[in-house]
Amino acid sequence: MNKIGADKVISVYWFIILFLVAGAVVYIVSEFYGKPYDVREVEANIMVNQVADCLSENGKLIELNEEFRNDFMKNCRLNFKTEFEGEGEYYLEINFTDFPDGKNKVFSDIITGNLNLKEGLLITKDSGSFRYSLKSFYSLAKDGDSEKEIVVKILSIVRKTEKNAK
Amino acid sequence: MQNSFLNTKKAQVGDTMTWLVATLIIVFVITISVLAVSISPKLFDKQIYLDDKKKDLLAAKSISGFLENKKNVDILNKRDYSKFEVEVKKLISVMYPYFPFTKDFSGAWNFELYEGEEQRIRILTYSPPININLEFESKFVLENDKLRFWAECSGGRCK
Numbered sequence: 001m002n003k004i005g006a007d008k009v010i011s012v013y014w015f016i017i018l019f020l021v022a023g024a025v026v027y028i029v030s031e032f033y034g035k036p037y038d039v040r041e042v043e044a045n046i047m048v049n050q051v052a053d054c055l056s057e058n059g060k061l062i063e064l065n066e067e068f069r070n071d072f073m074k075n076c077r078l079n080f081k082t083e084f085e086g087e088g089e090y091y092l093e094i095n096f097t098d099f100p101d102g103k104n105k106v107f108s109d110i111i112t113g114n115l116n117l118k119e120g121l122l123i124t125k126d127s128g129s130f131r132y133s134l135k136s137f138y139s140l141a142k143d144g145d146s147e148k149e150i151v152v153k154i155l156s157i158v159r160k161t162e163k164n165a166k
Numbered sequence: 167m168q169n170s171f172l173n174t175k176k177a178q179v180g181d182t183m184t185w186l187v188a189t190l191i192i193v194f195v196i197t198i199s200v201l202a203v204s205i206s207p208k209l210f211d212k213q214i215y216l217d218d219k220k221k222d223l224l225a226a227k228s229i230s231g232f233l234e235n236k237k238n239v240d241i242l243n244k245r246d247y248s249k250f251e252v253e254v255k256k257l258i259s260v261m262y263p264y265f266p267f268t269k270d271f272s273g274a275w276n277f278e279l280y281e282g283e284e285q286r287i288r289i290l291t292y293s294p295p296i297n298i299n300l301e302f303e304s305k306f307v308l309e310n311d312k313l314r315f316w317a318e319c320s321g322g323r324c325k
Contacts (some may be wrong), residue, residue: 001185013185016219017188017189017192020192020196021192024196024199024200027200027203028203030198031203032203032205032244035212036212037212037213037214038212038213038214039214041213041214041215042214042215044218045216049223051184052227053223056227056231056254058230058234059227059230059233059234059235060231060234068322097265099256099260100256100257100259100260102260119251135224135262136224136261137224137227137228137231137261138227138228138231138257138260138261139227139228139231140234140235141232146234151260164281
């Protein structure tokens with residue numbers, strides 16, 4: 001009895017194994033490289049830095065008059081428009097409180113963007129559906145002839161789940 | 167005798183057993199790999215951090231605002247170091263209430279003041295482990311005084 005038939009059967013089986021391993025490797029590689037990089041936290045930090053740079057010059061707060069507040073986005077060179085129409089992908093909130101306690105408001109808050117993101121943050125802080133950056137810094141604000149010490153707290157939230165998370 | 171010799175199939179069984187064991191091992195390894203990729207998203211977390219930051223903008227703004235304050239400069243000029251230390255501690259407490267930048271890293275701001283070569287104030291709000299990197303260092307010179315703010319973080323780097 002010759003073994004030629006047995007070798008041919010094993011060859012087919014060998015190819016099955018080969019395709020199985022190749023398929024698994026392709027799946028693993030595509031699963032890993034198919035995931036997008038999540039840059040939302042960096043984006044949120046950049047937004048905070050941009051706002052801080054806009055509000056404070058040489059350690060002193062700029063004048064927060066009606067004109068500045070009405071055109072806040074334009075004055076601070078911020079643009080919340082994205083390819084996703086209708087849904088707000090960003091939220092920005094700026095608080096001005098006294099130093100060092102931070103209990104009393106010195107100026108009214110500046111709030112812009114999608115309010116739902118903040119509510120979402122309060123409910124699920126570590127959700128992968130958005131990333132946030134919460135930072136504060138010390139500054140001096142004009143108070144008549146003198147200067148007042150204040151703390152500026154900036155919260156920025158970035159959603160953009162479709163582009164950054166899978 | 168020739169017939170009995172040709173009827174033996176032990177060699178074929180040997181081949182098959184080898185392949186059977188090899189198949190089991192291959193399937194096991196592939197299963198582990200696929201499960202690891204599918205079930206463990208944290209292993210392949212592709213969140214980006216800026217590792218190469220040298221300065222921190224908000225810290226620099228806070229410190230420059232603090233030193234712009236005439237009250238603090240007067241305290242320093244009067245050489246009232248204990249009072250100055252109190253003011254610096256207040257500043258550090260508000261600079262970042264949510265330090266660090268991400269939930270995975272902890273750290274704090276520290277401060278030193280030198281009058282000439284003599285150290286007058288040293289505030290360490292974070293106990294440094296060995297071989298830690300000093301991050302986001304800012305130095306200020308006011309006449310004969312040298313002030314230094316820096317951050318220290320666990321996990322190797324401040325983010």
